[in-house]
Amino acid sequence: MRLLPVSRTRMLHVALGIALLAAIGAPASADDTRDISRETLAADDGWAAAEGGTTGGAAADDAHVFTVRNRAELVRALDGGSATPKIIRIAGTIDANTDDEGRRLDCADYATDGYSLKKYLAAYDPRTWGSAKPSGPQEEARQASAARQAERVEIAVGANTTIVGLGDSAVLEGASLQIKDAGNVIIRNVELRDAYDCFPVWQPNTGGLGDWKSAYDNLWLRGARQVWIDHVTASDGDHPDAEEPTYFGRNYLHHDGLLDITNASDLVTVSWSRFADHDKAMLVGNSDSATGDRGKLRITLHHNEFESVVQRAPRVRFGQVHLYNNRYVVPDDAHDYRYSWGVGTESAIYAENNAFTTPGHVEAADLVKSWNGSALHQTGSLFNGFLVDLLAINNAYNSGSERDLTADVGWTPPLGAPIDSAVKADHDVARGAGAGRIR
Template sequence: MTPPVTPPAGTDPLTQAAPATGWASYSSGTRGGAAATQKETYLVSSPSQLLAALKAQAGKPAQIKVYGTIDMAASDNGGAFKSASDQAARSLISIPSNTTVIGVGSDARIVNGRIMIKGVDNVIVRNLTIANPCDIAPKWDPKDGSSGNWNSEYDGLNVDKSTHVWIDHNTFTDAPRTDDQFPQENGKLKQCHDGALDVKNGSDYVTVSNNVFELHEKNTLVGSSDSTTADDGHLTVTFHGNHYKQVTSRAPRVRFGKVHVYNNYYEGDRNAKLYAHHYSIGVGYKAKIVSQNNAFDIIGATECGDAIEASGSSSKTGAIVDSGSLLNGAALGLGGASCKFSNAVGWTLPYTPALLDASKVRESVLRNAGAGKLSVR
């Protein structure tokens, strides 16, 4: 295995490389569009400008600076979505290789869009507020679960078959279209949201850092299906410094991946009327999770099993190890009666994380995580 690349001394958010404290620094490292010239730097404030900028370089280095709100259902992009196929086509924001997409100021937003990083290498997304898209035509599946469920398409951001990706200092949220605004049909909430951020199909060298994930149900999948066995040995992903606030589950839910989860802050309420906490980290089929110094402040949680769940069937288990994490100020207790998992993760960290003690994580994350915290000129 090749060592992680040491980032350059400069800290300009436009050219900064993914730091050597996560998987995105590994192998050739992640610099996005750092090599772009002034001619290859774009300031965009509308869907048409954004889409044109994404196509202009065809995978050559590019820096795309987002200013204000880009609404993919605005008149500039054809107006309100008219059908499921229309939404699928016009909501898509496809990022090519060697690209940095970054928000300028504190109010850069993507609305009614789905960011797709698919089949590419070396992409950075920073300093954006991403409103998780709302499927205009969710489908009822009577065979999903014991009594059926509504299923929706479209994630806020999807990393698919891609390598060297850094997702940093963004805010993902259902607001303003939170779940309490939608009706009950067939006895279930007509849920229009899918995931906030998913990583799947053999993606590698991904770091998800310093983001806020808020007001969402099923937040992040690493690995989309138990049947996608080709993912085994891939899905190398780091989550650190993130704030999970009123997130029901999947923070993240892992299949197959070598996933490092450290110094994240989880804040929720198991009895909340909206986005009640179910679990945070899901240990799915052949998951290989290393957890360190996370802080869980979950009202109503009394044991480790309230934070860490065995996701999936008893015959398709995964592994997790933890050190230093706290649940409501006390030791998490992984390995206790409610939290017995295999510890055979089978790998060790290929980089050295800058670990904070879990007692200091809350203050650090609240101060640092989310969009608007970077100074982008």
């Protein structure tokens, strides 16, 4: 058969037709149709990849894939924290401080039994009340008011669940997501903002001078197992505690942690996330006496950004925590910075190639704080562009009341992707960490 030549005009028409099909919705490429809600943790991605890995709700059938746009839809999809495999896609901003009809609730809506801040301050002023724990009508009213808010903002996440934000603007505001005694959970690509406690409690004997204690973490893992947190942004939102007033000589704190991992939680990977504009960012292990945490709290933190965080990035008790390729930024106007790594009781932090940028009044010796810890393994730490040995610096400049830390933490990380230099990680994390930045 003789093939006829194809004219240049016909070739041009074919090319234009292909372009037109693309413009009006021809099938997209694989990259354009990526469905992150079905993705699971890679086999080598930190502690959450161990012992079977973390798949979240990837096995969910079509009846258990939800797109939610408000608190009521989110709560229904979570099904009371059931273990049924489920995928929950968050679209837009969901405000936890709303009633069942979607009406916005504020602190006045939760207050009950005659509670008022003015009365509370008058009742428990240390100059007249003393150092006893608050009790009586105003404390009882505070507790009742707090319980009403907790019913709205504490949201339970059950096993075999994936929560993922759609696009680059998924926000869960005012909520305290809680993974309690549940495993195999994935949370990705969502901003967790402003878990605001309307009713902080005064604790007269905390820290010697007393302190205000709030109830809610943006995300709290208690007895959780095999959890992957990825490309999450957590902050105080538009209500930073630094702008709150001072009562009884102490800052009136409305937020607790951004991410706390406690009560023998285990096998957790936190990656490519951003923790910002907060005091106590991340607590691993909640008590020196919680000996049930021994052998648990195995956690990997990599490619995360901690910016404008005062302390606990993280503070660790008992756990084997692998910190690598994280970015720490202390802003120039930060005068309340305390430390980044808290080396607590029986902790075993293995830190590699992390980068710190601080103003001149923050020294390398400020980055590590020992809280009855004994060991810290660190290599490749970058401080304002210079490689430093944070272990040696800590031991040289500790207060004298603290014992020197040793470099032997008793373990080496069994899982982990190739580790970048601190310089590369600093650059990549600045561009890629946080919600809305999955590529």
